[in-house]
Amino acid sequence: MPSNQPNVVFILADDLGYSDLSCMGSQFYESPNIDRIANKAMVFTNGYAACQVCSPSRASILNGKFPARHGITDWIGAKHGEDWRKANRYTKLLPPDYVHQLDHDDTVLPEAFKENGYKTFFAGKWHLGSIGSYPQDHGFDENQGGYERGGPYAGGFFSPFNNPQMDDHPDELGMSLPEKLAQETNAFMTKNKDKPFLAYLSFYAVHAPIQTTQDNWKKYRDKAVKQGVKDNGFKMEKRLPIRQQQDNPVYAGLIAHMDDAVGLVLDKLDELGIADNTIVIFTSDNGGVTSGDNYSTNLNPLKGGKGYQWEGGIKIPYLVHVPWMNHAGQRNDTRVTGTDFYPTLLDLAGLELQPDVHQDGVSLKPLLEGGGLADRSLIWHYPHYGNQGGDPSSIMIRNNKKLIYYHEDESIELYDLNNDSEEQNDLAQIEKKLSLKMKTELLKSLKRMGARYASEDLSFNQDSFDMRYNRFKTELMPRLEAQRSEMLSADYKPNANWWGSMVQD
Numbered sequence: 137m138p139s140n141q142p143n144v145v146f147i148l149a150d151d152l153g154y155s156d157l158s159c160m161g162s163q164f165y166e167s168p169n170i171d172r173i174a175n176k177a178m179v180f181t182n183g184y185a186a187c188q189v190c191s192p193s194r195a196s197i198l199n200g201k202f203p204a205r206h207g208i209t210d211w212i213g214a215k216h217g218e219d220w221r222k223a224n225r226y227t228k229l230l231p232p233d234y235v236h237q238l239d240h241d242d243t244v245l246p247e248a249f250k251e252n253g254y255k256t257f258f259a260g261k262w263h264l265g266s267i268g269s270y271p272q273d274h275g276f277d278e279n280q281g282g283y284e285r286g287g288p289y290a291g292g293f294f295s296p297f298n299n300p301q302m303d304d305h306p307d308e309l310g311m312s313l314p315e316k317l318a319q320e321t322n323a324f325m326t327k328n329k330d331k332p333f334l335a336y337l338s339f340y341a342v343h344a345p346i347q348t349t350q351d352n353w354k355k356y357r358d359k360a361v362k363q364g365v366k367d368n369g370f371k372m373e374k375r376l377p378i379r380q381q382q383d384n385p386v387y388a389g390l391i392a393h394m395d396d397a398v399g400l401v402l403d404k405l406d407e408l409g410i411a412d413n414t415i416v417i418f419t420s421d422n423g424g425v426t427s428g429d430n431y432s433t434n435l436n437p438l439k440g441g442k443g444y445q446w447e448g449g450i451k452i453p454y455l456v457h458v459p460w461m462n463h464a465g466q467r468n469d470t471r472v473t474g475t476d477f478y479p480t481l482l483d484l485a486g487l488e489l490q491p492d493v494h495q496d497g498v499s500l501k502p503l504l505e506g507g508g509l510a511d512r513s514l515i516w517h518y519p520h521y522g523n524q525g526g527d528p529s530s531i532m533i534r535n536n537k538k539l540i541y542y543h544e545d546e547s548i549e550l551y552d553l554n555n556d557s558e559e560q561n562d563l564a565q566i567e568k569k570l571s572l573k574m575k576t577e578l579l580k581s582l583k584r585m586g587a588r589y590a591s592e593d594l595s596f597n598q599d600s601f602d603m604r605y606n607r608f609k610t611e612l613m614p615r616l617e618a619q620r621s622e623m624l625s626a627d628y629k630p631n632a633n634w635w636g637s638m639v640q641d
Contacts, residue, residue: 140413143332144333145321146336148336149394150342151423151425151432151442152342153438155436156391156435160174164383165382165387165392173455174455176465179455179466182469184450184454184473184533185423186202186473186474187450188443188444188516189422190211192209192210192211192518195238196475198238198274198478199238201495202517203517205585208237209520210520212236212286216232216520226601228544229521229528237265237269240274243493249275252487253332254334255324255333256275256336257321257336260337261285261286263285263286265284270282270301276336278324281301287340291636292313292347293312293345294312294347294637295308312637314341314393315396318397319400322404332485344425347630348637353386355392365383366381374527375605376525387432398418414459423435423450424448427442428524437557439559443526444524447559450516461505470508472503475496478493478494480500483501484501484504513577515532515581520590527543527544532574536552541575550571
């Protein structure tokens with residue numbers, strides 16, 4: 137433990153998949169600066185987000201509760217109940233209502249640090265409530281860019297950003313949004329270098345709409361061609377097409393922008409002479425987007441992606457660097473999740489834990505010190521239909537066995553993650569006794585947490601669902617293949633100024 141209270145830099149990517157970094161195995165995307173963290177950190181190879189979509193998992197990081205307990209079970213703004221029919225999804229169930237903002241009664245992560253003399257700062261994506269429930273309403277002294285929107289929809293990824301919680305400046309024209317957020321973070325750290333601080337850098341990247349510069353696109357387009365472009369980029373899943381290749385040069389370029397921004401922050405820590413007293417976390421809020429949105433990536437060998445109940449939807453990069461502990465890129469296969477960050481950071485900083493709040497998280501300090509954790513069950517509850525094609529489901533992982541409970545028909549799947557991380561061999565009918573035991577424990581746990589469930593849609597029509605599926609197969613999938621080919625063509629040009637990255641005279 138350092139003699140002074142340690143600083144914390146918490147870096148959260150948006151929609152970044154488990155294998156979307158070079159340090160996590162990608163042969164296409166490049167992330168040298170995030171790799172710098174991984175090379176010094178303990179890398180949790182079985183790190184999980186608390187949900188397969190953003191708002192629930194983001195809340196769980198801040199309050200240490202599973203979504204079933206805190207009630208934010210879908211991205212805030214998603215339709216529910218009979219309003220769900222307006223989405224024209226033709227599903228068997230109507231998703232339930234959910235909590236629409238972070239609970240003010242909880243002493244969340246920044247509040248706990250602020251109560252102990254820390255200066256606190258937030259930059260980037262919030263998506264945990266609207267006016268009255270912004271970052272500054274939950275313990276952050278400063279907020280740059282955090283409000284109710286879940287993506288950079290107002291201005292895109294290049295200045296001017298038109299974000300109501302962040303100022304645009306004329307000299308920033310053409311600057312990327314990740315760089316802007318990094319610069320604001322660096323300004324805060326510079327101002328507070330002589331006192332303990334918590335800096336929470338929550339990138340909008342790599343959320344749709346994906347954008348990059350011409351130079352980045354060309355670098356990764358040429359790399360994709362050199363590696364060999366496969367003939368087919370998509371196949372149909374249960375509801376939507378799903379991407380099969382990591383060959384998207386725009387997405388690769390956006391990862392590079394975020395990685396460059398991480399480098400700026402790491403360099404600033406070195407420049408200020410405080411790197412040796414600063415804990416650095418890097419993680420993501422859910423799996424990468426393989427279906428829906430911009431169909432950006434593929435997470436092979438993991439199945440699915442954002443919104444899905446399979447490993448690709450919930451497994452994420454999970455890097456913890458504690459400078460006074462010599463981890464030097466150690467890999468730990470203990471299954472850990474987003475609820476664990478809150479108690480872990482309190483414990484590492486020598487602050488009092490908040491067990492009444494972070495009820496579903498445990499401190500990972502014993503693991504970081506070379507020890508172990510007691511056996512426990514990890515639980516997910518997503519009673520909604522993912523925009524990316526996932527099903528209303530609940531999940532339990534215990535002792536490396538994963539049970540998925542489907543709400544539409546109460547069916548289950550069981551996987552042995554130690555031997556089948558690709559979830560190809562369903563053991564539910566083979567290990568019936570274990571399946572029933574885990575299902576019973578899961579449902580009892582959800583009841584104790586007050587979990588809400590979807591209700592039957594009595595107007596469901598199978599023919600309408602089938603027509604929608606066939607339209608996606610015959611119309612959408614060919615269109616996605618054409619867009620992929622266009623993006624990989626030598627003369628690709630999305631618009632005149634590459635989404636604003638080229639400063640206009």
